[in-house]
Amino acid sequence: MDDVKAIGVSIRRARRAAGITQETLADLIGTSARTVHAIETGTGNPSLLTVVAAANAVGLRLGTIDG
Structure with a gap:
């Protein structure tokens, strides 16, 4: 399983x-349920910040990259 799908799972x-x-999570992070679905299935092209926000909202810590 690739990293994107593993994170989504x-x-x-x-x-x-x-x-x-998914709708509640979307509301919590300020995005659409469709985007949450895309994150969870490893499809589409959600931003890294949105993926990190979703992970953080459910108690996972992926961190961020400071540039």
Whole structure:
């Protein structure tokens, strides 16, 4: 499994374990449920900041890159 899909699977598992919907997660991070779906399935082209926000919102820590 590639890294993008593995991150998405981890976010989905954590979201489900937290008992929240894709729509609720989307509201929490200021994006659409469609974007959350794209993150969780490793499809589309969500920004790195959005992926990190989703991970952080469900208790995962991916960190950020300071440039």
